[in-house]
Amino acid sequence: MEPAKRIATFVIAPARGGLSVRLKELWEYRELLYFLIWRDVKVRYKQTLLGASWAIFQPLFTMGVFTLFFDRLAKIGSDGMPYPLFSLAALVPWTFFSTGLTQSTNSLVGSSNLIKKVYFPRGIIPAAAVLAGLVDLALALVMFFGALAFYGWWPGMALAILPAAVIWICIVAFGTGLWLSALNVEYRDVKFVAPFLVQIWMFVSPVIYPASRVTQALDKRGLPEWLYGLNPMASVVEAFRYSLLGTTPCPASFFVAGAVVTAVLLFSGIAYFKRMERTFADVV
Amino acid sequence: MAEIAIKAEHLSKTFPLGERNEFKTLRDAVIGVASFSFLRRRAEPEMVTALVDASFDINAGEVVGIIGRNGAGKSTLLKILARITDPTTGRAEVHGRVGSLLEVGTGFHPELSGRENIFLNGAILGMKRAEILRKFDEIVSFAEVERFIDTPVKHYSSGMYLRLAFAVAAHMDPEILLVDEVLAVGDASFQRKCLNKMQDVGKEGRTVIFVSHNMPAVTRLCPRVIMLEAGRVAADGASHEVVTSYLKSGVGLKASREWDKNAKAPGNDVAKLLAVRVRTEDGAVAEAMDIRKPIGIEMEYEVLQDGIVLVPNFHFFNEEGAYLFVSMDVDPEWHRRPKPCGRYKSTAWIPGNLLAEGTIVVGAALYTIKSAKVHFFERDAVAFQVVDSLGGGSARGDYAGPMIGAIRPLLKWETRPSVE
Numbered sequence: 001m002e003p004a005k006r007i008a009t010f011v012i013a014p015a016r017g018g019l020s021v022r023l024k025e026l027w028e029y030r031e032l033l034y035f036l037i038w039r040d041v042k043v044r045y046k047q048t049l050l051g052a053s054w055a056i057f058q059p060l061f062t063m064g065v066f067t068l069f070f071d072r073l074a075k076i077g078s079d080g081m082p083y084p085l086f087s088l089a090a091l092v093p094w095t096f097f098s099t100g101l102t103q104s105t106n107s108l109v110g111s112s113n114l115i116k117k118v119y120f121p122r123g124i125i126p127a128a129a130v131l132a133g134l135v136d137l138a139l140a141l142v143m144f145f146g147a148l149a150f151y152g153w154w155p156g157m158a159l160a161i162l163p164a165a166v167i168w169i170c171i172v173a174f175g176t177g178l179w180l181s182a183l184n185v186e187y188r189d190v191k192f193v194a195p196f197l198v199q200i201w202m203f204v205s206p207v208i209y210p211a212s213r214v215t216q217a218l219d220k221r222g223l224p225e226w227l228y229g230l231n232p233m234a235s236v237v238e239a240f241r242y243s244l245l246g247t248t249p250c251p252a253s254f255f256v257a258g259a260v261v262t263a264v265l266l267f268s269g270i271a272y273f274k275r276m277e278r279t280f281a282d283v284v
Numbered sequence: 285m286a287e288i289a290i291k292a293e294h295l296s297k298t299f300p301l302g303e304r305n306e307f308k309t310l311r312d313a314v315i316g317v318a319s320f321s322f323l324r325r326r327a328e329p330e331m332v333t334a335l336v337d338a339s340f341d342i343n344a345g346e347v348v349g350i351i352g353r354n355g356a357g358k359s360t361l362l363k364i365l366a367r368i369t370d371p372t373t374g375r376a377e378v379h380g381r382v383g384s385l386l387e388v389g390t391g392f393h394p395e396l397s398g399r400e401n402i403f404l405n406g407a408i409l410g411m412k413r414a415e416i417l418r419k420f421d422e423i424v425s426f427a428e429v430e431r432f433i434d435t436p437v438k439h440y441s442s443g444m445y446l447r448l449a450f451a452v453a454a455h456m457d458p459e460i461l462l463v464d465e466v467l468a469v470g471d472a473s474f475q476r477k478c479l480n481k482m483q484d485v486g487k488e489g490r491t492v493i494f495v496s497h498n499m500p501a502v503t504r505l506c507p508r509v510i511m512l513e514a515g516r517v518a519a520d521g522a523s524h525e526v527v528t529s530y531l532k533s534g535v536g537l538k539a540s541r542e543w544d545k546n547a548k549a550p551g552n553d554v555a556k557l558l559a560v561r562v563r564t565e566d567g568a569v570a571e572a573m574d575i576r577k578p579i580g581i582e583m584e585y586e587v588l589q590d591g592i593v594l595v596p597n598f599h600f601f602n603e604e605g606a607y608l609f610v611s612m613d614v615d616p617e618w619h620r621r622p623k624p625c626g627r628y629k630s631t632a633w634i635p636g637n638l639l640a641e642g643t644i645v646v647g648a649a650l651y652t653i654k655s656a657k658v659h660f661f662e663r664d665a666v667a668f669q670v671v672d673s674l675g676g677g678s679a680r681g682d683y684a685g686p687m688i689g690a691i692r693p694l695l696k697w698e699t700r701p702s703v704e
Contacts, residue, residue: 012364012377014370118391
């Protein structure tokens with residue numbers, strides 16, 4: 001016998017669902033993930049006039065509109081912060097989330113030519129769609145710190161948890177993206193549902209108004225505050241506000257509820273995606 | 285003992301015909317659920333079987349062709365081996381890194397430059413960044429796009445685009461390479477380039493599985509061929525035999541045909557045709573003929589009337605139906621000499637290195653020239669396959685690409701230094 005060569009062996013058999021994620025394989029395909037993110041970033045603002053500054057304008061304009069209507073007219077409250085900063089601290093992550101969700105929903109269908117012709121772990125596609133937004137998020141954060149300086153406001157020690165908040169929002173976007181992208185392969189309706197979902201989701205998350213408005217209302221009815229935390233984006237937005245502005249955070253139970261729902265979202269997303277994954281090529 | 289690269293056991297694949305799901309849209313699904321239709325028995329969706337119980341072993345280093353008519357399951361088999369889609373039942377073991385070349389330019393992005401697309405496409409095909417970097421110059425020069433490497437590929441001509449796409453794919457080196465009909469695209473020179481590259485890959489000792497309709501290419505590149513028919517493995521063996529039987533099943537002709545003397549044998553009261561056979565030098569009846577060797581065409585007939593000068597002749601057509609040539613019996617022994625009653629066998633020898641590769645259909649006839657009388661003319665009597673493998677000694681030399689032309693004589697070449 002020759003000395004055994006290292007030969008990759010795999011078995012082809014009918015698909016099964018389940019949670020077994022082949023981490024080793026995902027690791028082997030990390031460069032593909034990197035290149036897909038890089039492609040999305042490179043291509044996103046090709047042939048646009050304003051280029052990457054769109055990443056800044058979107059949250060900035062929305063903040064202007066929100067400030068005018070919800071602060072000046074509706075006096076919705078902002079926990080004692082300047083409202084523009086208060087809303088911007090939520091709009092920056094929200095823009096990332098909404099772009100990531102819409103992009104990942106359409107990602108599999110948009111990559112049908114790849115799926116039909118080459119093998120790779122399919123989860124890479126929605127993951128790349130979400131992660132490509134990180135460049136925009138970084139630009140928007142730079143803009144945000146400019147706005148902080150403009151108002152003479154300094155973030156406190158809580159800024160240290162910003163990386164955790166970024167990871168968290170990525171997981172929520174990815175978990176939802178797994179569900180929606182796989183559903184979209186089967187039911188093309190999902191691409192109409194996604195923007196609508198993002199819109200509704202924003203209204204039920206503390207982007208325009210402070211989370212305290214909702215938790216206080218829950219308190220009044222004798223309900224626990226963590227109920228609001230069941231919306232994982234409520235927890236995520238609060239985490240961003242806490243880290244960027246140093247606002248008084250909601251109680252820990254609120255975040256625990258958000259984390260639990262996030263985990264459920266991610267793992268159910270993986271399970272559903274895995275079940276559908278091996279037939280994508282036949283359907284897409 | 286050779287190592288096994290692919291072991292397929294009873295692979296089958298069925299697709300639901302047309303719409304995959306009973307519920308085309310979410311709305312239908314909701315209505316379906318709301319009306320409790322899930323409690324009722326669902327109508328069985330019509331299923332299409334693409335692959336049935338396919339089993340085979342492929343050793344490491346083998347170059348195997350997969351042939352079959354459209355819809356025979358070739359592409360499905362390749363997609364299963366490439367892990368793009370799953371078998372419905374059965375399993376396969378694959379030992380080695382698999383590179384699939386089911387299409388050139390998969391994942392090319394028109395807005396990105398040639399340089400960027402090389403990296404992107406390479407990553408999609410499973411190459412590592414370091415590997416792409418190492419081969420970058422080679423890829424660019426193979427594709428002949430040096431000047432445009434930083435231009436977005438949307439400005440490329442379709443030829444440049446194809447060349448670049450194939451160049452990336454050709455430079456990945458997996459242990460197992462799956463190739464599907466890639467050669468069907470591009471102009472003749474590009475196809476040549478692809479074929480030559482594939483030839484090299486095969487020589488490097490890698491396992492190649494090659495799906496194609498191009499029979500000459502298959503016989504040239506693959507010593508072994510698997511033929512699929514309606515999803516089943518219909519034949520698996522030496523390429524000459526499998527390709528010949530595949531072509532035969534299409535043409536409906538064999539290398540040997542015999543007629544019952546009394547029944548419907550072609551002919552008249554002067555002579556009747558009994559058999560036509562294609563023989564090798566050694567006298568064996570065979571369908572596949574080495575292009576380098578003489579080919580004997582034999583006609584057996586019975587003469588029923590004395591005193592008539594009979595001239596047997598053969599007519600040769602290629603697979604496109606082009607009339608290649610006619611050959612009259614010029615044997616001096618029977619020159620203007622009547623054949624007495626009885627059975628005769630007349631054989632014409634086609635020299636080696638004359639016919640081009642491909643299918644040759646033979647017509648057999650018997651004339652009397654003086655009276656301009658045709659006693660029989662069986663136009664599509666037999667057929668055989670001329671095979672030009674890369675063994676040397678044919679007009680092909682070391683060239684692996686397709687060669688145009690109805691004939692392929694081996695000529696004597698001379699090259700001398702020119703003194704002027």
